[in-house]
Amino acid sequence: MAVFLTFYDGADCIGGNKILLEDGSASLLLDFGTNFKAEGMYFDEFLNPRTTFGFSDLLALDILPPLQNLYRPDFEYPGVWERFAGHPACRPVEVHGVLLSHPHLDHCGHLTYLRQDIPIYTSLASAAVCKALQDTGSGEVCYAVPRELRDGLIRTADYRRVPAEQRPYRVFGCSSVNPEVAAFWERCDASRCLSCTPLEPCDTETDIGGLRVRFWPVDHSVPGAGAFGIKTSADWVIYTGDLRLHGKRGWLTGQFISEAAKLKPAVLICEGTHPEVGKPVTEEEVAANCFEAAKRKSGLVVADFGPRNVERLLSFLEIAGETDRLLVLTPKDVYILEALRAAGEPGVPDPYADSRIALYVCPKAVR
Numbered sequence: 001m002a003v004f005l006t007f008y009d010g011a012d013c014i015g016g017n018k019i020l021l022e023d024g025s026a027s028l029l030l031d032f033g034t035n036f037k038a039e040g041m042y043f044d045e046f047l048n049p050r051t052t053f054g055f056s057d058l059l060a061l062d063i064l065p066p067l068q069n070l071y072r073p074d075f076e077y078p079g080v081w082e083r084f085a086g087h088p089a090c091r092p093v094e095v096h097g098v099l100l101s102h103p104h105l106d107h108c109g110h111l112t113y114l115r116q117d118i119p120i121y122t123s124l125a126s127a128a129v130c131k132a133l134q135d136t137g138s139g140e141v142c143y144a145v146p147r148e149l150r151d152g153l154i155r156t157a158d159y160r161r162v163p164a165e166q167r168p169y170r171v172f173g174c175s176s177v178n179p180e181v182a183a184f185w186e187r188c189d190a191s192r193c194l195s196c197t198p199l200e201p202c203d204t205e206t207d208i209g210g211l212r213v214r215f216w217p218v219d220h221s222v223p224g225a226g227a228f229g230i231k232t233s234a235d236w237v238i239y240t241g242d243l244r245l246h247g248k249r250g251w252l253t254g255q256f257i258s259e260a261a262k263l264k265p266a267v268l269i270c271e272g273t274h275p276e277v278g279k280p281v282t283e284e285e286v287a288a289n290c291f292e293a294a295k296r297k298s299g300l301v302v303a304d305f306g307p308r309n310v311e312r313l314l315s316f317l318e319i320a321g322e323t324d325r326l327l328v329l330t331p332k333d334v335y336i337l338e339a340l341r342a343a344g345e346p347g348v349p350d351p352y353a354d355s356r357i358a359l360y361v362c363p364k365a366v367r
Helices: 036-040 056-060 080-084 105-113 124-135 179-186 250-262 283-296 310-322 331-342
Strands: 003-009 018-023 026-032 120-123 147-150 153-156 164-166 169-172 200-202 205-208 211-217 226-232 235-239 267-269 327-329 357-359
Touching: 018 226, 026 105, 026 211, 056 080, 105 124, 120 124, 120 211, 124 169, 124 179, 124 331, 179 331, 211 250, 226 250, 283 310, 310 327, 310 331, 327 331, 331 357
Parallel strands: 120 169, 169 200, 235 267, 327 357
Antiparallel strands: 003 018, 018 026, 147 153, 205 211, 211 226, 226 235
């Protein structure tokens, strides 16, 4: 039986991964992220795709693949598929799940547009971070806020009449979901009603659409990153997602490489932004250099690093303690730490109790 891999995005660029694996009647998506370079050609901070036309603008710009039955029905503007029927890549698909490698938007950002009932398979930490991302305003990667057609435009439905619908998340590597993360998962603010779909635990190997799928944790800047092996009719396909060997948990990546090699995969889909670097700078070296720089200075030290780089954040938390400073975090950073702590992620402090942490609140108006 033939196995097909279609790269709708993510090749020759950083992120934006949208890879469709098809084996007979089984279909899986390997990530479904935002390609910031492609979107940056057309949109800017104050010029975004028109939400009142659903996903039509992104289809027209070839940013989303024209695959029928993949997207949310409430995002389908009337006549959208008649318009794209002549597109050479337009066809119906029936996807059995999304294998989400980690919760960076270049890998998960376009989950917003997928059908609400398509299950997301990932780690427990990644599921918790996806919830935190949406709660703080980054897309609909965890729950779908319903839309309806009014006056010829797609608009947000009244939450009191139609609650938001949580996507089914199935988390690898745990036999049960602890009460703390279950409570976090069900939480919603006063402005939104949520129809909750509980987190569903699964082993490190599970069956999805008749395909055997294996999950390995790997090292990355955000906790919970993972790689996947899919046992197809043509043998194993390995998808690494983002990984590295120079972080504090580089041993996880080494363990994955060793175990995946024993499977003798037919296909390896590997992502690397700097594969040519022979000796990358380790996170321990970065932390040591930052400590020396902070120790030489008095007063305020401003640290700038990528959002959701939790490992770097925790390095600066140690530096703050060692140099008799406070680490001042934004509410989004604090909420990410709360999510990871609820998920049982080791080494994550309680942001509300740790004396080294302070919360930065920028008032909207000063009297």
